[in-house]
Amino acid sequence: MEEDKIEAFFRGMKKSDEQLVIPPFVKQKKTRRLPSFLYAAAAVVTALVVVVYLVRQGSVERVQPGEVIILVYQDAPRTHSLMDVQEQSLSDWESPTDYLSEDLE
């Protein structure tokens, strides 16, 4: 008796729910997930590309200066550079201590 009333109640509820608009079943789109190591590889490649790009940009700037200016100071005092030293042959060469041996003679 109790069960009948309960069953009738839920039958009525189901009947009233028949009027409900059930949203259609939407098939899920397949989302292909790449293996995680591919994400890491992609990140490394991207970082490398960025580094190479930055390095190349820097080197291009260094290679192609806008103008090269060479300053020459003409009144500068002459310095004893290696270029001024005259080459001496072996026969012309005199020892700086040669006089010592002369005295002994």
Place this chain on the structure above:
Amino acid sequence: MDRRQLEELLEDTHRDAYLWARQCCNYNDDLARDVLQMVYLKIFEGRARFNERSGFRTWLFSVIRYTAIDSLKQSNARAHAPLEGDLAMPADDPAEEDMDYKALLQQLPEKQAEVLLLAFYHGMTLEAISTVMEIGLGTVRTHYDRGKKQLKTLIEKTKIQNHGGR
């Protein structure tokens, strides 16, 4: 179970799943739609897996129930709480189809209403209900018996009110 089989099973149980989601979401259609979408996403992404230890429908109902509980907590909605003025009001026509089923069930304690819905509306066995609700069989029986008694009293009370109101 491959994706195609899973999709077929979900499509077959979609109507029941939606109705159960709606009942778990305090009869809120928008929330039920969102909850069911979340459930399908969980399943397809492998976050909820059917281990075939219970029937597919039993497992699906369990996932729906827990997702709905989480959603209700997040949205601060009052699950299964009767709203003021939303209780069974005397109808002009006391015919059964005019009974406010939702309001009557909302007057029952939450677990009793859930057990009765699963048993009488969705035709589940008490064992399956204990799986869906993750409670012992003895507890399910207690909710079932008390729920039936309380609901019967409420139905009779509503009928008397309906007749008195005429």
